[in-house]
Amino acid sequence: MSLIEKLLAKAAPSNSAPAAAQAVKVLVRVYLDSAGHVTDVAIRKSCGDPELDARAQREIAVMRFPGKSRGAKTSHNWHDLTYTIHH
Template sequence: MNLIDKLLSRTVESKPALTDKVLVRVYLDTAGHVRDVKIRKSCGDPERDAQALREIANMRFPSKARGAKTSHNWHDLAYTFS
């Protein structure tokens, strides 16, 4: 590779690799309802990331056991596209 090609290859931005899953952080209340969801690691496609956020926001999770001392918690979750 000549010098010009080496210099040009350094200036070209590479696109992030697309994956089939999004890593998210989900905030649940004691009833198991999603109160907040944030992306921790994108799949590389903003539209698919938004789809994952919408679907997770509508999910319902098991409620906390009665008598638990903490009422709300953050949980890490991997959302895989089918």
């Protein structure tokens, strides 16, 4: 797992839900600016439910990730992220 994937995983909420909730995963591609703001979200692999895919996009769009550190090449790039949704 790359450093940016670890940072993205830490920044994504855990979505703690009751045990009876069903979890689905959506693979998204996230574009970050140098401050760590999400500027675009694209679905790479759908969970099979368009409504849940759209929900994942909305939730990720308002997240903030760690900004670019000196010498890092992790911002202003697309990053893949597996996002879990409990429903």
